[in-house]
Amino acid sequence: MEKQSATEAILAAKEEKGLTFAQIAEAVGRHPVWTTSALLGQQQMSEKEAAAVAAVLDLPDEVAAQLQRFPTKGSLPETVPTDPLIYRFHEIVQVYGTTLKALIHEEFGDGIMSAIDFEMDIERVPDPKGDRVKVTLNGKFLPYRKW
Template structure:
């Protein structure tokens, strides 16, 4: 079974059972954003994690096997036009050069790792409408020659 087919089954089972991504993450003891990305096909899970998820979602062993496969990371180009995903692209298009300049000013010549990386999403109440807070937390990797 392909990772995308497994992801579709996970999404359908989660919806059918009325479970949140957070509840699934709690079940396997992993961060919610990582868990969601893994179940959508972007990270391999351990056999134990995949088994726990499949038992929780009443999915069979073929799904668990697929969740353990090494993924081809990235996004379907068709999804880039999704409004939520596009806004991240737009924000990085506008603020990316400034973030790069500020990282270089603060840390020197290097990059933020997306491998040694954490990401979190939270809600912050605001009188003008709740705010979405996305935190990228990546290890600084300096360029060494």
């Protein structure tokens, strides 16, 4: 079974069972953001985690096996995304990327924020003008080294 077929089977079973990503994450014992990323093919699950997904979604062993394979990171094409939600994140980086870089360098020095030693959280913030989306990106600072 190919990764895309496994992802399609996972999403179909999730919808059929009426489960949320958070509910599946609870069954797996991981954070909803990480679990969702794994279900969409961007993270590698352990045998135990993949078995939990297969059990909660009533999926065959080949889907669980695919969840345990090394992923190829990066799920978007190289062109500018057209999905409005994904495009907004692209736009944020286009507009604020250099600002983020300047402020991180000013605060921490010359380096990067890790996407490997990394956590992300998404939450709803009630607001009288319309609920807001709060995205927290939390990555370890990795300084460039001289050699």
